[in-house]
Amino acid sequence: MTSTHAFWLAGRQVTGETTFDVTSSWDGRLVGTVSVPTDAQVEEAVAAAYAARDEFAATPAHVRAAALDHVAKRLIERTEEIGQLISAENGKPIKWARGEVGRAASVFRWAAEEARRFNGGEAQRLDTDGGGEGRLALVRRFPKGVVLGIAPFNFPLNLCAHKIAPAIAAGAPIILKPAPATPLSGLVIGELLAETELPAGSWSILPVANDKMPALVQDERLPVISFTGSEKVGYAIMDSVPRKHCTLELGGNGAAVVLGDFSSDADLDWAANRIATFSNYQGGQSCISVQRVIVDAPVYDRLLPRIVAAVEAQVTGDPNDPKTDVGPLVSEDAAKRVESWVKEAVEAGAALLTGGDRDGASYAPTVLTDLPSDVTLAREEVFGPVLSVQKVHGEAEAFAAVNDSKYGLQAGVFTHDLQAAFRAHRALEVGGVVIGDVPSYRADQMPYGGAKQSGVGREGVRSAMEDYTYERVLVLTGLAL
Numbered sequence: 001m002t003s004t005h006a007f008w009l010a011g012r013q014v015t016g017e018t019t020f021d022v023t024s025s026w027d028g029r030l031v032g033t034v035s036v037p038t039d040a041q042v043e044e045a046v047a048a049a050y051a052a053r054d055e056f057a058a059t060p061a062h063v064r065a066a067a068l069d070h071v072a073k074r075l076i077e078r079t080e081e082i083g084q085l086i087s088a089e090n091g092k093p094i095k096w097a098r099g100e101v102g103r104a105a106s107v108f109r110w111a112a113e114e115a116r117r118f119n120g121g122e123a124q125r126l127d128t129d130g131g132g133e134g135r136l137a138l139v140r141r142f143p144k145g146v147v148l149g150i151a152p153f154n155f156p157l158n159l160c161a162h163k164i165a166p167a168i169a170a171g172a173p174i175i176l177k178p179a180p181a182t183p184l185s186g187l188v189i190g191e192l193l194a195e196t197e198l199p200a201g202s203w204s205i206l207p208v209a210n211d212k213m214p215a216l217v218q219d220e221r222l223p224v225i226s227f228t229g230s231e232k233v234g235y236a237i238m239d240s241v242p243r244k245h246c247t248l249e250l251g252g253n254g255a256a257v258v259l260g261d262f263s264s265d266a267d268l269d270w271a272a273n274r275i276a277t278f279s280n281y282q283g284g285q286s287c288i289s290v291q292r293v294i295v296d297a298p299v300y301d302r303l304l305p306r307i308v309a310a311v312e313a314q315v316t317g318d319p320n321d322p323k324t325d326v327g328p329l330v331s332e333d334a335a336k337r338v339e340s341w342v343k344e345a346v347e348a349g350a351a352l353l354t355g356g357d358r359d360g361a362s363y364a365p366t367v368l369t370d371l372p373s374d375v376t377l378a379r380e381e382v383f384g385p386v387l388s389v390q391k392v393h394g395e396a397e398a399f400a401a402v403n404d405s406k407y408g409l410q411a412g413v414f415t416h417d418l419q420a421a422f423r424a425h426r427a428l429e430v431g432g433v434v435i436g437d438v439p440s441y442r443a444d445q446m447p448y449g450g451a452k453q454s455g456v457g458r459e460g461v462r463s464a465m466e467d468y469t470y471e472r473v474l475v476l477t478g479l480a481l
Contacts, residue, residue: 004033005183007207008190009041010048011200016041022184025091025328025361026319032089032184037206042216045204049146049173050221052201057143057171059199061115064168067196068112071165074192075105082157082188084320089182090156091328091361092282093319103444104161110445110461111165118169118465127481136476141469143172144245145223148216150237152229153330154285154383156182159228160189162444164203166464173202175222181330183207217241224468231381231453238456247457247467249449251381252409253291254439255402257424258303259395260296262414268303271414275387276310278440280326280365284385285334287454288410288440291382293389294401300391304369307389308353311365314385326385328361335363338384342366345375350388373404381407395420399427408451410439431458 006013015035022031037045075082079101086097122139126132149163160178167174178186190205208216217225217237226247227234234248258271279290295303319327329335339358345368346352355366363384371378371388378388392398402411410432413424421435431450434441442448449458457467 004035005187006035007037007187008194008203008205009037009045010052010204011194011198011202013190013194014041020180022089022182024088025331031085034183034187034207037208039212042206042208042212045175045206046146046216046219046221048201049175049204052173052199053143053145056173056199056202059171059202061118063197064171065112065115067193067198068108068115068165068168070196071189071192072105072108072112074195075101075108078188082185085188086157086182086185087319087327089184090153091319091330093321093324093327095322095324096281097319100155100158104158107158107161107444107461108165111169114166114461114465115169118462119469125481126475134478134481136479136481138474138476139471140474141170141466142472143170143469145172146221147172147174147224147226147468148219148222149174149176150213150225150227150229151176151178151186153179153182154282154287156185157188158444160186160205162228162459162461162464163226164189164193166461167468168198168203169461170465170468172224172468174204175216176203176205177213177216178205178207180207180210214240226459226464226467228459234455235453245467247449247459247464248455249287249457249459250409250453250455251383252287252407252439252450252454253379253381253405254288254410254412255292255294255405256290256412256438257398257402257414258293258295258299259398259413259415259417259420260298261417261420263299263302267414267416268299268306272303272306272310274438275307276314276365277325278438279387280311280314280385281440283327283329283363284338285329285383286440287381288442290387290412290438290440292401292405293387294392294398295389296395296398297391297393304353304389307387308367311367311387312354314365316362316364326362326365329363329384330361332361334384335361338363338382338386341376341380341382342368342386345371345377345388348372348375350375350377355386379406395423399424403427403429406453409454410434410442410450412437412439412441430454 083098126135
């Protein structure tokens with residue numbers, strides 16, 4: 001894992017003039033050295049993608065589908081190798097890293113299926129009014145142009161897959177920028193794409209520095225931007241290019257609601273274990289990890305000790321150990337930020353029930369109650385293994401507490417009441433409501449995205465393909481309908 005990694009420029013592997021090192025946040029070891037594209041190489045990639053856009057849009061569906069199927073198959077074949085790479089560069093426990101490889105494979109598989117059935121066309125009779133006699137409209141979708149995909153560090157393989165796979169399926173060339181902290185997993189996708197018959201200019205994977213992004217964002221040859229990352233950066237991108245199409249998958253402070261009818265011992269054990277697992281998986285570095293737990297008063301006193309016990313049972317330590325549930329954060333600075341937010345909350349009156357300790361880049365799974373509403377932890381996305389538990393009285397108060405946030409990505413509601421489920425779906429200002437489980441559930445084919453400050457547009461293969469394309473109408477005249 002310590003060799004120099006080339007990048008992918010218009011389908012071929014090349015190197016630049018400088019490099020940077022990728023290190024493990026767990027033990028500081030060198031994971032790999034990555035070659036950095038020069039400005040001229042970035043320009044070459046953009047020019048190649050722009051030149052290939054018509055050819056790629058006209059590529060037969062079976063060619064694109066075969067390439068996507070190939071990547072899915074090869075990901076599964078290389079699961080252990082790639083899982084080890086994700087764990088090394090990201091600090092993610094190996095069991096979660098292996099699961100990420102499987103998810104990325106499913107994204108490419110779904111994209112292959114969508115490539116075969118997307119854009120079949122919709123015929124509309126236009127003789128519903130007198131002026132439309134003999135006319136038929138055929139509606140098809142065509143790519144808007146080259147996609148600039150910007151991926152984050154927390155799912156360094158799967159969120160690259162969510163940029164690349166829908167673009168290929170839709171026939172849109174893509175330039176992918178992986179996160180500087182975790183570029184190696186994204187570069188592996190290039191290895192697999194290079195084994196296919198896709199047009200050379202249809203894809204590039206460029207590990208450029210963040211300070212090079214404004215020029216790419218502004219480039220008129222890249223009319224579609226798909227960004228996953230922080231609220232601040234995402235909206236800065238959108239504000240800087242108001243005439244471009246931007247899909248932004250931003251942050252959240254996911255809430256898990258436990259209503260009073262979810263009250264058996266088995267119910268509460270299930271809720272506690274799911275909450276503990278998914279407030280801490282990926283070190284809490286997931287946009288839909290559990291950060292807020294909102295509990296109806298009738299079950300609060302029985303659930304709270306279960307949550308604390310389940311959190312304390314999370315195994316922390318070496319991400320290479322299959323038994324480890326919680327590894328380090330992506331960097332020591334990230335752990336220090338979480339530490340400072342928890343300290344602020346405790347000094348303001350929050351009760352620390354467990355955790356609260358930092359060791360380098362690792363932060364202990366933490367549970368708080370009585371969180372003041374004005375502290376940073378109550379208002380912002382912690383992106384760490386920290387959750388707060390809040391008592392409420394009844395469904396209406398619970399749903400109001402979920403909505404008392406600038407974010408609205410997903411929410412989980414533990415209830416057996418079907419009517420309550422539909423009320424939650426109507427009332428909660430989020431992009432997705434998960435009933436009977438935490439907000440952290442995501443199937444990669446479903447529409448995924450948020451409301452309010454959690455972003456605009458939707459990921460998920462079909463939804464992303466629609467974002468990357470637009471409808472074009474063909475009107476046929478003089479037909480005997």
